[in-house]
Amino acid sequence: VAPLSVLSPCPGLSVHAEGAVAVIRLSRPAKRNALNETMVSGLSRAVSSLPAEIRAVVIHGEGEHFCAGLDLGEVDGEPDLAAAIQHSLGWHRAFQDIQYGRVPVISVLHGAVVGGGFELAAATHIRVAERSAFFALPEGQRGIFLGGGGSVRIPRLIGTPLVQDMMLTGRSLSAEEARAAGACQYLVEDGAGLAFAMDLARKAAGIADMTRFAVIHALPRIAEADPHIGYLTEALMASTAQTTPEAKARVRDFLAKKAAKVARPG
Ligand code: 1HE
Helix, strand or coil, rough: CCCCCCCCCCCCEEEECCCCEEEEECCCHHHHEEEHHHHHHHHHHHCCCCCCCCCCEEEECCCCCCCEECEEEEHHHCCHHHHHCCCCCCCHHHHHHHHHHCEEEEEEECEEEHHHHHHHHHHCCCCECCCEEEEEHHHHHHHCCCCHHHHHHHHHCCCHHHHHHHHHCCCCCCHHHHHHHHHHHHHCCCCCCCHHHHHHHHHHHHCCCCHHHHHHHHHHHHHHCCCCHHHHHHHHHHHHHHHHHHHHHHHHHHHHHCCCCCCCCC
């Protein structure tokens, strides 16, 4: 397990490589991995400076919880409105770097996945929740609002009515409820999340470069676009991928019975 020194992790974050997968750990367990500004910009730097051999990322949290959200000590110390806007924009930039980076990002969720922690998870492409995970948006109780892109991303996952319920009443979702609502794609036993996510990451790392680009950058934009623009963009993206030497080689391998068949579920 080699530490990835080029990623210049900061206090509260550690990064290491396992083959083609970089593992980012939120490492501030005494504060339940609450995110301060240093950690938010550290996350951005980490995902933006991955060496070429890294083809997927796994994010997880040290200790009993994934992430307790924004470090509330920073709200208390926030000087004025203009600084607060910049603070939110800084979170937006970092989470955009995660969502629209070069490689897919998989999060492992356990214990508290709350506030900005849920926003961070929502910026990742695949969420694996352990049974201990609980999801909440305590911004309402704290007199604040989502500021890390959560009001854009979380309603797209679980729907606006459930987000309103969570923010107005302080409702927490269990891992099972979150899974049913669409907050995560997988639900696994406690302690099994990291290994499970690493397995997914190794699979995602094996996807062809152009397909990976299309899935991260084109798919979500096509899904949000006017259908006429969506169909055109899809045709352009499909033809771009299909005409790469890598696609031709992979298709040839399948036809020559040298590639794996589609796996049955389970
Ligand atoms: C913190 C934070 C934090 C814990 N900022 N210090 N997020 C919240 O409103 C969640 C607030 N946290 C909690 O509700 C609980 O801490 C947990 C359910 C996450 C965990 O409970 P527990 O019993 O394991 O830990 P604890 O004893 O509450 O906390 C341990 C320490 O972490 C304690 O500090 P200590 O000095 O007394 O040891 C807590 O004060 C500290 N701590 N969470 C600062 N969040 C871009 S906008 C995003 C907006 C938001 O994210 S709002 C939601 C903020």
